[in-house]
Amino acid sequence: MIVVGLTGGIGSGKTTISKCFASYGIPVYIADEEAKALMNRSKVIKRKLVELFGASAYNDKGLNRPYLASKIFNDKELLTKMNAIVHPKVASHFKRWLKKQDAPYVIKEAAIIFENNLESQYNYIITVVADENLRIQRVMKRDDASKQKIESIIANQLSDEEKIKKSDFVIVNNDLKVAMQQAEEIHKKILQKLK
Numbered sequence: 510m511i512v513v514g515l516t517g518g519i520g521s522g523k524t525t526i527s528k529c530f531a532s533y534g535i536p537v538y539i540a541d542e543e544a545k546a547l548m549n550r551s552k553v554i555k556r557k558l559v560e561l562f563g564a565s566a567y568n569d570k571g572l573n574r575p576y577l578a579s580k581i582f583n584d585k586e587l588l589t590k591m592n593a594i595v596h597p598k599v600a601s602h603f604k605r606w607l608k609k610q611d612a613p614y615v616i617k618e619a620a621i622i623f624e625n626n627l628e629s630q631y632n633y634i635i636t637v638v639a640d641e642n643l644r645i646q647r648v649m650k651r652d653d654a655s656k657q658k659i660e661s662i663i664a665n666q667l668s669d670e671e672k673i674k675k676s677d678f679v680i681v682n683n684d685l686k687v688a689m690q691q692a693e694e695i696h697k698k699i700l701q702k703l704k
């Protein structure tokens with residue numbers, strides 16, 4: 510099965526663009542959402558996260574994402590430990606999911622590809638970019654987050670320039686209509702490559 514990675518910085522529009530591909534009948538796996546679901550569902554993950562972060566890792570609503578995010582934001586070692594608990598489970602869940610798909614290719618949306626040198630897991634990689642000020646405005650609105658917080662997340666991520674250099678395709682999502690046209694062209698190009 511051909512796996513196309515779809516990545517991009519915070520608020521670039523990865524999930525929005527993934528939906529375009531879904532509308533062409535392409536199965537889409539959103540790694541971040543699946544990780545979140547597994548962190549709420551898997552007893553093994555839950556136990557290990559409580560060991561790592563303490564009982565506050567979960568509250569009565571489930572996974573306490575803001576708490577975990579605040580803990581790992583400036584602590585690379587803790588992030589690595591959390592990833593070691595969650596990533597292998599997501600990887601095996603993805604493998605099982607992939608086996609069930611019947612399509613010319615699938616899209617796997619993942620915020621982290623180049624950062625962890627995971628390029629070899631993908632046949633092609635699409636990077637979604639958008640102007641920084643637009644991304645900040647969009648995430649402020651979506652998450653009710655502060656400008657400063659989003660700026661610090663962006664500063665922590667690999668730059669768009671670096672991502673573009675390593676990508677097979679780029680979608681510029683400043684204007685949704687334009688971005689959707691680009692997504693459709695890329696979809697056609699991938700189908701062409703697979704002939």
Ligand code: ATP
Nearest residue numbers: 518519520521522523524525647651682683684685
């Ligand atoms: P994250 O990295 O935070 O998961 P993302 O890259 O998946 O984000 P989205 O969630 O798709 O980004 O988009 C961020 C926000 O911006 C959403 O509220 C979305 O509806 C909005 N958005 C995305 N693209 C556009 C666009 N072209 N025009 C206006 N709003 C947009």
